[in-house]
Amino acid sequence: MTGLSLGAAFLMANSSIGPGFLTQTSFYTEQLITSFGFVIVISIILDFGAQINIWRAITLSGMRAQEIANELFPGLGHILSLLVVLGGFAFNIGNIAGCGLALNILTGISFAKGAIISGIVAILIFWINEIGKTLDQLTKILGILKIGLTLFIVYAAHPPILEAVHHTFIPEKISLIAIVTIVGGTVGGYITFSGAHRLIDAGISGSEHIKFVTKSATTGIIISSFMRYILFLAAVGVVSQGIHLDKNNPAATIFETAGGRWGLFIFGIVLWSAAISSVIGASYTSYSFIKNLKTRYLQNERLMISCFIIISTSIFVITGKPKELLLLAGLVNGFILPFALSIMLIAGRRLPILKQFKYPLWIEVAGWLVVAVMGTMSVFALIEQINK
Numbered sequence: 136m137t138g139l140s141l142g143a144a145f146l147m148a149n150s151s152i153g154p155g156f157l158t159q160t161s162f163y164t165e166q167l168i169t170s171f172g173f174v175i176v177i178s179i180i181l182d183f184g185a186q187i188n189i190w191r192a193i194t195l196s197g198m199r200a201q202e203i204a205n206e207l208f209p210g211l212g213h214i215l216s217l218l219v220v221l222g223g224f225a226f227n228i229g230n231i232a233g234c235g236l237a238l239n240i241l242t243g244i245s246f247a248k249g250a251i252i253s254g255i256v257a258i259l260i261f262w263i264n265e266i267g268k269t270l271d272q273l274t275k276i277l278g279i280l281k282i283g284l285t286l287f288i289v290y291a292a293h294p295p296i297l298e299a300v301h302h303t304f305i306p307e308k309i310s311l312i313a314i315v316t317i318v319g320g321t322v323g324g325y326i327t328f329s330g331a332h333r334l335i336d337a338g339i340s341g342s343e344h345i346k347f348v349t350k351s352a353t354t355g356i357i358i359s360s361f362m363r364y365i366l367f368l369a370a371v372g373v374v375s376q377g378i379h380l381d382k383n384n385p386a387a388t389i390f391e392t393a394g395g396r397w398g399l400f401i402f403g404i405v406l407w408s409a410a411i412s413s414v415i416g417a418s419y420t421s422y423s424f425i426k427n428l429k430t431r432y433l434q435n436e437r438l439m440i441s442c443f444i445i446i447s448t449s450i451f452v453i454t455g456k457p458k459e460l461l462l463l464a465g466l467v468n469g470f471i472l473p474f475a476l477s478i479m480l481i482a483g484r485r486l487p488i489l490k491q492f493k494y495p496l497w498i499e500v501a502g503w504l505v506v507a508v509m510g511t512m513s514v515f516a517l518i519e520q521i522n523k
Contacts, residue, residue: 147186147330147355152281152362153413154233154406155226160363161385163313164370169295171367172303174310178317179360181509183353184501185318185327185476190352191498192479193331196488197340200328200475201424203489207482215478216424218471223325223421227447228454230417233410235451236384240403247452253407254448257414258441277412282362284401289365292372292393299371311512317363318472318509327472329420330355336423342492369393418443473510476502 164171189200196203200219205212231250238249260273330351334340339348366386373392374380380388390402418440426436480502483489 147326147352147359147416152278152359153226153230153409153416154236155229155413156359156363157233157366157386157406157409158384159316160366161370161380161389163310163317164367165374165380165385167306167308167310167313168374169299169302169371170306170308171313171371172299172364173306174313174317175360175363175367176303177314178363179356181314181318181505182356182360184498184505185472185509186352186356187349187498188476188483188494188502188505189327189479190331190334190348191345191494192483192489193328194334194340194344194348195342195492196482196486197335198488199332199335199423200479203482203486204478206486207478211478215475218474219325219328219424220421222471223417224443224447224450226325227414227417227421227443228451230410230413231444231448231451233406234414237403237407237410240387240399241407250448250451253411253414254444257411257418257444260415261418261437261440273415274412277408278358278362281405281408282358282365284405285362285365285369288390288393288398288401289369289372291398292369292389294368294372295375296368299368311515315509315512325417325420325424327475328423329416332420332423345492414444414447418447470510470513473506473513476509477506480506 160171163174167174192203193200198206201212201216203212204215231254232246234253235246235248235250238244238252239246242249244252331348334344334348334351366389370380370386370389373389376392378388378392380386386406387399387402390405391399394401421443422436422440425439480499483492483494483499
């Protein structure tokens with residue numbers, strides 16, 4: 136099961152390591168400099184509390200998140216599905232935009248043409264036989280590629296590592312908006328369910344697989360957090376030189392400053408890899424929230440996922456300007472996380488299929504802590520954003 140465990144972990148990690156991930160990390164690193172490392176540490180703690188509880192509830196019950204919610208209270212699962220799918224659409228428009236920008240950097244074609252080509256590629260991936268195995272292999276390859284290339288940029292950027300590590304644990308300044316946005320962009324919305332739903336689709340459920348599930352979830356968190364931290368180091372290396380990041384594409388400035396023309400080329404590869412893997416993750420997971428509806432057309436997985444990608448691509452080609460949408464999507468998904476996680480925690484106490492499994496107290500406490508912290512910070516972050 137090692138391949139499946141890594142596949143689910145990379146699917147979750149790659150779903151979070153998209154254009155929004157690159158934009159958010161670069162944007163907030165310029166604001167907080169080395170103190171952004173503290174935001175990453177807090178996000179890892181909150182990520183763990185959220186992921187472990189949600190993955191355990193889904194795989195122990197053998198039901199998807201919306202089915203658990205409907206079992207808890209009829210109709211609640213439909214509300215959760217609506218929120219997750221809308222959040223998935225918001226992120227996917229940004230993901231498609233990232234694909235378009237990446238191909239523009241690599242080949243010089245227009246954003247719109249790059250987005251359309253990438254949308255077609257994503258659709259073709261889902262029409263390949265053995266979707267599950269293809270997803271597992273592709274997400275692993277793209278994840279390793281992104282990390283390897285970004286490590287090269289870190290080396291070229293010469294970041295002040297000791298100062299960054301120091302302020303990671305003793306920050307000079309803290310931003311609630313940054314914490315909510317980063318956590319929302321890492322495990323908010325559809326992302327936290329992507330790996331768990333992949334395991335369910337592969338037939339992994341029941342208490343006998345709980346160690347396997349916990350290991351897979353933890354691996355996904357480690358992968359996404361490691362990528363976040365090395366991108367942060369690269370950004371610190373550039374910003375500490377007094378260089379201001381491009382407001383419309385902050386991550387590109389980091390790669391180009393550190394590596395010159397080749398750095399920008401590497402950014403194009405990293406961005407396309409991040410964007411296309413997030414398109415795949417968002418489309419696959421968003422569909423998993425409606426596939427249980429008893430409608431004939433919704434049962435055709437490939438057709439529905441293709442429609443999801445086509446609509447997302449069309450909206451971007453018509454509207455454009457994804458940066459603000461990516462930042463807003465991370466903030467909005469920060470609200471979805473405490474709502475969805477509280478459902479899973481209550482279900483663990485009330486549903487007969489989950490009550491028979493005793494959660495370790497510290498895991499349940501960690502989950503409720505995430506609900507309280509993220510719910511409170513999301514409200515304050517929204518007020519802070521409104522007052523700007």
